[in-house]
Amino acid sequence: MNLISIQKPSRYINKEINAIYKKAPVKVALAFPDIYEIGMSHLGLKILYKIINDLPFASAERVFSPWIDLEAQMKSGNIILESLEFNRPLREFDIIGFSLQYELSFTTVLNILSLGGVPLRTEDRVEHLFPLVIAGGPCTVNPFPMSPFIDAFLIGDGEDAIKEILNIYYLWKSEGDGKKESLFYALSNIEGIYVPAIHKTPLNIFNKSTKKEYLIKRRFIQNLDDAPYPENPVIPYTAIIHDRINIEVSRGCSMGCRFCQAGIIYRPVRERSPDKVLDLAKKNLKNTGYDEVSFTSLSAGDYSCLLQIVKNFNNLFHKKRISLSLPSLRVASINRNILKEIRTVRKTGFTIAPEAGTHRLRNVINKDFSDSDYENALKILFEEGWHKLKLYFMIGLPTETTKDIEGIIQMVMLALKIAKQNTKRRVNINIGISPFVPKAHTPFQWYGQNPINEMEEKKGYITKKLSKKGVYIKTHNLNMSLLEAAFSRGDAKLSSLIEIAWSLGCRLDGWSEVFDFDKWKEAMNRTGLDVEEYAKKTYTFTDTLPWEKIDTGVTKEFLWKEYQKGLSGNITIDCRKVCHNCGLRCDQKLRRYENNNISYTTSQPLHFMPIRIRAEFSKTGLLKYLSHLEVMSVIIRALRRADVNLEYSKGYHPVPEISFGPPLAVGVAGLSEYFDMKVLQPFDLTTYKKNINAVLPEGIYIKDMAVIPFDTESLNSFIKRYEYEIKGLKLTNINKFLSEKEIFFKRNQKEVNLRNMLEEVKQINENTVSIILVDHEETKVRLSEILQVIMNTPFEELDITRISLYGWKSGWIKPLQKNSLQMVDYID
Structure with missing residues (x-):
């Protein structure tokens, strides 16, 4: 498939650096129900990719949702969804594993x-x-809305449980009876695994008169240092x-x-x-070339x-211009x-x-901080x-009033005021509402969501008050x-709504x-289910909650107590200071590390003055x-992986001096780019050159490099x-042009x-045309405009390669041609 007409075609090509191409008896598709950019940002997928590929009998490949443009082409062309690594059709895998991060991903599954x-x-x-x-x-932690579609749910941390799942599958595939029923029963015996077809639910697939009573306990690993982590x-x-x-x-x-x-659900x-x-940071930076x-x-x-x-990180990496960022912080922790x-x-x-x-x-x-804490932060x-x-x-x-809505506006205005007092430039403040x-499984699980019209009024009021405020x-x-x-606190009935909505x-x-x-x-009309009723529903303590069969380890009694404390406006302090008996048994040694006051430094090699390099690549x-x-x-990440010591710009945001x-x-392919x-030095x-090519992906190659004077023209x-050489071009309009x-x-x-701007056109063979274009005075030529005028063939049907680039110096010469540069000699 030609991907030129598709948005961001790089989502769909493989051969990325560090991708694993492995053949094994048990083939697992790690399917993320969103597009590539979202799925590849998810840490859990990277952890599972490592764990599965480290097993001798299993391999993992990645599958993501196509964007709507590619999906339309797939449907019109009867093209089946495939994995990135081996272009393996999804239906040919042994196991498909979805990561359910967000309720609105259910239809994408x-x-x-x-x-x-x-x-x-x-x-x-x-x-x-x-x-x-x-x-x-x-x-x-509330699997029931998706229970008819998923064979087995893993509740909690997956680092250990995924190995147990794959071991059972491997034995079932190699030595078992080949029946899904026996596989499902074996999986249901793993702690943290919920199998709707086996556990006592309305789903009755195997026509069993008796099914397992159950309370599924969440899995969690005890020690993060012992847990597998991608390097x-x-x-x-x-x-x-x-x-x-x-x-x-x-x-x-x-x-x-x-x-x-x-x-x-991630306690303790x-x-x-x-x-x-720090060890993981070192290895990841070495193997990726990232700068943050x-x-x-x-x-x-x-x-x-x-x-x-943070200090030790900077001691190790600041001379390499590696920056550090932190996610959202509590006000009191700034x-x-x-x-x-x-x-x-x-x-950042x-x-x-x-x-x-x-x-x-x-x-x-x-959320325990005062107004003065916020102002100070x-x-x-x-x-x-x-x-x-x-x-x-x-x-x-819960308990929100108009004063609380006004308080949001006042907090934003205070931020603008303090910014103006303490900076001499415009400050970019973004507000998320x-x-x-x-x-489910929170102290506020019993509280129903505000009606849509009430939240629309609150949102509109805040937006109006803050408009034109900068x-x-x-x-x-x-x-x-x-x-x-609705889906967060819903039941199995909602599965029909999800399926009908998908079909629409x-x-x-x-x-x-x-x-x-x-x-x-429309799906609600067809099913008779109203999501607003689910969303607004308020529960009492004595009500049986649809998700109660999932045990996170935190008791219902503790959550209810916290709910009542919340309604009364009472704070519960950090449980690392005082145990509140939530139901978990915590190992305090794994919850906090003492400062060891060890200072990490790294020796820097002795460098001489910078030099300027010109490189030719394809x-x-x-x-x-x-x-x-x-x-x-x-290319920049490859240079870092090859330990090239780049010169950086000065100022607040240093970047590599590379153009x-x-x-x-x-x-469009290119044979001689620069x-x-x-x-x-x-x-x-x-x-x-050898080191850089060794870490570049297949398809980009450094052909030549030379040292050039600093005053060389850009x-x-x-x-x-x-x-250019163009295959598939029909030159019906060329003579007129x-x-x-x-x-x-x-x-x-x-x-x-x-x-x-069109200097030369010639037919190389029946299917290939050579075109030479030139800039005219200060106006840059654009191939797309030339082709739009002279061709009758859609751009996506053409195979275009840029063969060479030239500049003028007493004749047309290439940027690395020996007589185009005053070559510099220097001592390594």
Whole structure:
């Protein structure tokens, strides 16, 4: 399939650096129910990819949802969804594993199964050799809305459980009776596994009169240092949502925010040791070439050795211009010393989540900070030079009043005021407003969501009051939140609604440009199910909750007690200070590490003055679908992996001193492309050319390198002539074109004479044409405009290669031609 007409075709090509191509008896498709950029940002997928591929009898390949443009082509051409690694059709895998991170991904799960040729329901897969379909992730703590579609749910941490699942499958496949019933029964005996066809539910596939009573206990690993963690993750070609190295410094949170599901289902807090964190950072940076690391956690600011580890990280990496970022921090955890360390290389954006606008409501939700804490945190941020800030708030929280809504506006205005007092430039403040969504297994699981019209009024009021105040406001789609609330606390009846909505065309529902609530309303009409009734429903303690058969380890009694404390406005302090008897038995030794005061430093090699290098490279094969920015990113990361000591620019945001020649269009290959870079000596051309090529992906190759004078004309200024070979071009209009003296083309608001830009056209063979284009005076030639005028063939049907680039120096010469440069001799 030609991908030129598809948005971001680099999503769909394989051969990324660090991708694993392994053949094994048990083939697992790690299917993420969203597009590539979202799935490749998910740490859990990277962890499972490593664990499965480390097993001798199993292999993992990746599958993502196509975007709507490619999906349309697949359906019209009867093309089946395949994996990235081996282009293996989804239906040919042994196991398909979904990660359920978000309730609005449910229809996309069905869409992926359908595109992959796999029946949607367990009952339609059980008598045939279809893959086993499993799912994990936070949404599985209430698995019932998806229970007819998933054969087995893994509740909790998957590092150990996935090995047990694959061991059972391997034995069943190699030595078992081949019946899904025996496989399902074996899986149901694993702790943390819920099998709807076996456990006592309305789903009755095997016609058993008796089924297992059950209480599924969540799995969790005890020690993060012993848990597998990727050291050489796959490096995407395209920019992903979290385009950096993510090191999980801790799992779980002890702060007890009453709306937060993750704070309950990832308990207890377990910290990764500082030595392990730094070791993982070292290995990941070496194997990827990224220039940013994020220390991730539900509450990174509460990591017990944060200041020490940030200092040690900077000691190790700041001379390599590796920056550090932290996710959203609690107001009370913002620390001036930590900010000073973070800004050592460059200041990344900063996020604070106050959630509520008044101290009273923050007590209700157990967000323990005062107005003065908030003011002090803002002063520290702006005094330390931050000019980008994100503030997140929620509306519709339990007991919320108009004073709390006014409080949000006042907190935003206070941020603007403090920014103005402490900075001398414009500050970029972004405000996020999201509706409260009640979640299963939280203290607020009993509280119903506010009606849509009430939240619409609150959202509109805040937006109106803050308009023209110099802030950017992003609000969440209320209908999306309505569905999220319904599925979070829903039951198995909702499965029919999900299936009907999918059949009407719903998928990728988390994307505003795709989401269509009218289709959901039609599905509600057909099924008689009203999602607003599910979302608004208020429960009492004596009610049986649909998700009670899933045991997170935190008792219902504790959650109810927290709910009542919240309604009364009482705070529950950090449970690492006082045990509140939530039901878990915590190992305190794994929850906090003491500062060991060890200082890490790294010796830097002795460097001489920088030199300027010009490199010639080719871009061919599938990598012709990379954009210019993607090619730049691939090469710069490869230079870092090859330990090239790049010279960096000065200022607040240092970047490598590297510049590329004229960009190639997406889908156009290039045989002689160029870039210039400044590097620190010593730099042996032969050695580094070999080292760089060894770490570049298949399709990009360094052909030649030379040292050039610093005053050499830039590539974009020097290059003015372009030679192309085009296969599949029909030259029906060419003679008419060549006979004209002027052929004008409207570019933006300017008329451009294309005839002056076409120097030569000749037929090489029956199917291939050579075209040479030149810039005219100060106007750059564009191949796409020339082809639009002279061809009758759709652009996506052409195979285009740029053969050579030239500049003028007493004749047309190539940028690395010996007589084009005063070559520089230097001593390594």
